[in-house]
Amino acid sequence: MSAPKAASKIKAYAKAGVDVDLGNRIKSGIHAKVSKTHGPEVLGKIGGFGGLFQPNFAGIEKPVLVSSIDGVGTKLKIAFALGRHDTVAQDLVNHCVDDIAVIGARPLFFLDYIGSGKLDPQAFHQMLDGFAKACQAAGCALIGGETAQMPGMYQPGEYDLAGVIVGVVDRAKMLDGSRISEGDVIIGLASNGLHTNGYSLARKVLLTGRGAYKLDDRVDGLKLTLGEELLRVHKNYQPLMASLPEGVLKGAAHITGGGLLDNLPRVLPKNLNARIDASSWTVPALFQLIQKRGKIDPLEMFQVFNMGIGMTLIVSPDDASAVVKATRGKTIGKIVPGSGVVQISSY
Amino acid sequence: MSAPKAASKIKAYAKAGVDVDLGNRIKSGIHAKVSKTHGPEVLGKIGGFGGLFQPNFAGIEKPVLVSSIDGVGTKLKIAFALGRHDTVAQDLVNHCVDDIAVIGARPLFFLDYIGSGKLDPQAFHQMLDGFAKACQAAGCALIGGETAQMPGMYQPGEYDLAGVIVGVVDRAKMLDGSRISEGDVIIGLASNGLHTNGYSLARKVLLTGRGAYKLDDRVDGLKLTLGEELLRVHKNYQPLMASLPEGVLKGAAHITGGGLLDNLPRVLPKNLNARIDASSWTVPALFQLIQKRGKIDPLEMFQVFNMGIGMTLIVSPDDASAVVKATRGKTIGKIVPGSGVVQISSY
Numbered sequence: 112m113s114a115p116k117a118a119s120k121i122k123a124y125a126k127a128g129v130d131v132d133l134g135n136r137i138k139s140g141i142h143a144k145v146s147k148t149h150g151p152e153v154l155g156k157i158g159g160f161g162g163l164f165q166p167n168f169a170g171i172e173k174p175v176l177v178s179s180i181d182g183v184g185t186k187l188k189i190a191f192a193l194g195r196h197d198t199v200a201q202d203l204v205n206h207c208v209d210d211i212a213v214i215g216a217r218p219l220f221f222l223d224y225i226g227s228g229k230l231d232p233q234a235f236h237q238m239l240d241g242f243a244k245a246c247q248a249a250g251c252a253l254i255g256g257e258t259a260q261m262p263g264m265y266q267p268g269e270y271d272l273a274g275v276i277v278g279v280v281d282r283a284k285m286l287d288g289s290r291i292s293e294g295d296v297i298i299g300l301a302s303n304g305l306h307t308n309g310y311s312l313a314r315k316v317l318l319t320g321r322g323a324y325k326l327d328d329r330v331d332g333l334k335l336t337l338g339e340e341l342l343r344v345h346k347n348y349q350p351l352m353a354s355l356p357e358g359v360l361k362g363a364a365h366i367t368g369g370g371l372l373d374n375l376p377r378v379l380p381k382n383l384n385a386r387i388d389a390s391s392w393t394v395p396a397l398f399q400l401i402q403k404r405g406k407i408d409p410l411e412m413f414q415v416f417n418m419g420i421g422m423t424l425i426v427s428p429d430d431a432s433a434v435v436k437a438t439r440g441k442t443i444g445k446i447v448p449g450s451g452v453v454q455i456s457s458y
Numbered sequence: 459m460s461a462p463k464a465a466s467k468i469k470a471y472a473k474a475g476v477d478v479d480l481g482n483r484i485k486s487g488i489h490a491k492v493s494k495t496h497g498p499e500v501l502g503k504i505g506g507f508g509g510l511f512q513p514n515f516a517g518i519e520k521p522v523l524v525s526s527i528d529g530v531g532t533k534l535k536i537a538f539a540l541g542r543h544d545t546v547a548q549d550l551v552n553h554c555v556d557d558i559a560v561i562g563a564r565p566l567f568f569l570d571y572i573g574s575g576k577l578d579p580q581a582f583h584q585m586l587d588g589f590a591k592a593c594q595a596a597g598c599a600l601i602g603g604e605t606a607q608m609p610g611m612y613q614p615g616e617y618d619l620a621g622v623i624v625g626v627v628d629r630a631k632m633l634d635g636s637r638i639s640e641g642d643v644i645i646g647l648a649s650n651g652l653h654t655n656g657y658s659l660a661r662k663v664l665l666t667g668r669g670a671y672k673l674d675d676r677v678d679g680l681k682l683t684l685g686e687e688l689l690r691v692h693k694n695y696q697p698l699m700a701s702l703p704e705g706v707l708k709g710a711a712h713i714t715g716g717g718l719l720d721n722l723p724r725v726l727p728k729n730l731n732a733r734i735d736a737s738s739w740t741v742p743a744l745f746q747l748i749q750k751r752g753k754i755d756p757l758e759m760f761q762v763f764n765m766g767i768g769m770t771l772i773v774s775p776d777d778a779s780a781v782v783k784a785t786r787g788k789t790i791g792k793i794v795p796g797s798g799v800v801q802i803s804s805y
Contacts, residue, residue: 127662161524161558177508180569211508222527224620273571275622315474
């Protein structure tokens with residue numbers, strides 16, 4: 112029997128909800144989009160079983176690979192509602208980049224997973240555009256992905272996203288918070304919205320119940336529509352952090368789920384506290400709106416949302432003003448004796 | 459205001475469906491389970507933002523990192539129905555290991571993503587056990603994971619899994635199929651079931667419609683119940699492949715979605731075909747059952763299912779008998795002049 116043309120016989124499978132032809136058609140055009148993220152370290156994909164990356168570790172004495180896997184959470188529901196699928200892909204890349212940036216790592220490569228009931232070609236290509244755009248901006252190669260069609264697993268038009276990043280840092284330069292000492296300064300870098308955390312609560316508070324907002328509403332204090340504000344892309348802070356002189360950063364915390372309250376302790380020595388002065392920056396209107404409408408305890412707000420601070424940097428007092436200037440950050444607190452926890456005052 | 463105890467104020471978030479306390483409780487005990495997969499290359503997790511792996515590339519001239527991301531597909535639906543969540547986690551690890559083994563890579567580390575509506579502690583710990591067990595067996599460190607609670611995204615009791623593996627191969631030893639030549643022998647290694655592909659079709663054919671089977675049915679020709687057969691863990695072929703003398707393997711193809719028909723061409727030079735003699739092994743009863751009950755075209759069967767062959771190795775005729783013996787494989791075909799496609803005869 113001569114070999115069939117691929118996909119020519121796939122009939123029963125299509126009836127069971129898995130459209131291999133569609134999958135193949137959708138995937139055409141991937142190469143052009145991802146190849147612009149590829150530098151000389153990416154080797155030609157051999158058969159496509161695995162992504163190939165030959166790292167250039169020149170100048171790195173003891174390379175440590177730093178990896179992080181994440182999702183976008185129910186921010187996806189906003190993307191579904193608005194039919195906008197490129198920004199959540201960017202969110203995912205940037206979230207991952209920031210997760211390893213706090214250890215001092217620069218990104219090497221990224222892989223994505225899209226789980227869906229049935230592939231929507233337009234959404235898929237938007238996602239791919241988003242992954243490629245954010246990877247290119249991050250200097251990170253997009254070297255692999257899996258797009259799963261799982262009939263009956265997801266609601267029509269919905270999907271889940273996961274992504275993983277692998278980066279590198281020289282072992283001696285890893286940021287582990289051990290150099291943090293009393294009197295150090297905590298500098299906050301502004302977020303541009305909820306980033307990727309707290310959406311289940313935000314959606315419940317803003318979009319359900321009596322007087323619920325609609326995503327295309329314009330709300331006092333917000334520049335864009337509510338939907339556009341909720342979909343703002345998670346910031347990538349890594350280039351800014353990498354631009355600081357070597358050794359200046361003593362620690363950094365990416366403010367994700369758990370907010371300032373739970374994320375700063377991840378880098379604090381056990382005998383020190385982070386004292387945050389919440390009056391040192393203006394909590395953006397979107398967070399205030401959620402807090403007011405949801406009648407949410409202020410402390411819970413600080414444990415669910417980033418409250419306007421997406422990244423925190425810990426530096427010596429001597430370096431603080433230069434770092435504030437270079438990063439356009441704000442001094443939001445200092446390191447004091449304690450037990451490894453966060454104190455929030457003036458809120 | 460003094461710092462609150464973590465999670466003490468999380469009330470509104472819990473009402474919105476995200477139970478941070480539950481998440482934290484579930485995650486206790488993770489360390490003990492994953493640490494048994496950790497060798498000296500894994501550095502202590504710093505703050506948990508990223509997994510840290512300092513690779514030992516001794517003896518590798520030009521290390522190439524090989525990575526693959528994957529899911530389990532609707533095999534998950536069988537796991538949900540049987541309330542068995544460790545085996546799908548093992549499936550995911552082994553699938554990833556095999557994907558990079560065909561390039562000649564050995565695994566370094568693995569990260570998992572669990573997307574769910576609400577976390578089920580028992581299911582979570584079963585998954586963790588499965589990931590750890592398979593990683594340990596594969597000599598692979600489980601260094602990271604994300605467990606997402608996304609109210610309204612998944613049906614109750616359901617979840618999706620994604621996993622990514624990063625491995626290494628010396629550039630000069632990468633298997634790219636370029637050494638494959640006319641007359642080479644194709645050796646098939648037995649699968650133990652559907653592995654991780656074709657479940658949407660298998661479930662439709664076996665479990666729906668008139669006379670549908672139940673998962674606890676015993677069916678002629680199958681050793682275990684139908685559900686147990688469908689849940690058999692995807693085999694990890696990497697240790698067997700790595701045990702072969704250096705240079706013996708000219709190419710390898712992991713038989714996943716697309717079957718022999720679509721996966722073997724991924725390593726074939728453009729001027730050669732793979733001629734498979736389907737009478738050279740007995741297609742296991744489970745595949746025969748699906749084909750018969752679903753009245754599925756034989757060629758489609760070979761393009762959706764592995765049909766009893768989970769991995770194919772391509773070796774020179776001189777090495778074939780030794781490889782067959784060492785791997786307990788079967789000679790299932792040979793390399794002939796052609797155009798980079800698969801011919802299946804005698805089926």
